[in-house]
Amino acid sequence: MIRLRTLPSYHGCCCPPSCRIINPIRSFTSTPTALAGHNKWSKIRHKKGAADAQKSAQFSKFAKEITSAAKAGGTNPADNLRLAGLIASAKKLFMHKDKIQAAIKRGGGIKEGGAALEEATFEALGPGGVALIIEGLTDNKTRANKSVQYILKGYGARSTPTAFFFDRKGRVTLSSGPNGTQLSTDGVIDDVLEAGAEDVGPVEEDGTVEVICEPENTGSIGKAFKEKGYEVTGVELAWIKKDDTQVTIQEGTEEEQLLEDLLEKLEEDDDVVRVWHNAA
Secondary structure, X not given: OOOOOOOOOOOOXXXXXXXXXXXXXXXXXXXXXXXXXXXXXXXXXXXXXXXXXXXXXXXXXXXXXXXXXXHHHOOXXXXXXXXXXXXXXXXXXXXXXXXXXXXHHHHOOEOOOOOXXXXXXXXXXXXXXXXXXXXXXXXXXXXXXXXXHHHHHHOOXXXXXXXXXEEEEEEEEEEEOHHHOOOOHHHHHHHHHHHOOOEEOOOOOOOOEEEEEOHHHHHHHHHHHHHOOOEEEEEEEEEEEOHHHOEOOOOOOHHHHHHHHHHHHHHHOOOEEEEEEXXX
């Protein structure tokens, strides 16, 4: 038999601190506890874990982008400029070939194991009245719906029609002009009109220019720019937010943080491919 001995209470005891029994879990000394290699290992492990998590997040993002590109423009990189560009970028990051192929198959409607995938689109209003369109590919629409609704509810968002806040358009992204020349709106406009596109945006911070067109013309316009010597890095169908319905969220507010957290959580979901919003 094991006998349990009750330790005496030292509450109000006048004995010196050295005679008291101190719980070893907590340290009341101002001198750091010396555990050989503990702090060093914690830092190394933290850095390695952060690096691994960042790499995993990059691969996950590329996989979804590849899936989205294959869904929109077909699974053959030779005929799908956006897909070809994403594959090249993924390989530069040493993304495994099997993961790339799995993402392409997923975009073509085939999941590992042969399960068919279906498109799923959800519309919602998020924090601050920001309109959301959530595009997904899933082998179980019921599961995907429950997952998305659970995430929306957790951030104060609700399902409601929002497509009227956007225009469904084709979007071609150009990275450089013929022979690697720097892009400008004026320099692109003639080729935009010749190709039959509707509009061209300003030069972005990264030097790219977006060309907007009707959805059915997206592939042919992307090919036309490619044949003229432009570097085409994006060919996709997009939900373009209307200028007169954009919502401005004040910086540093709770609404801004909620919206950022909501978008991040949605993009982490396995069934979600893309999230569009009309925040300014």
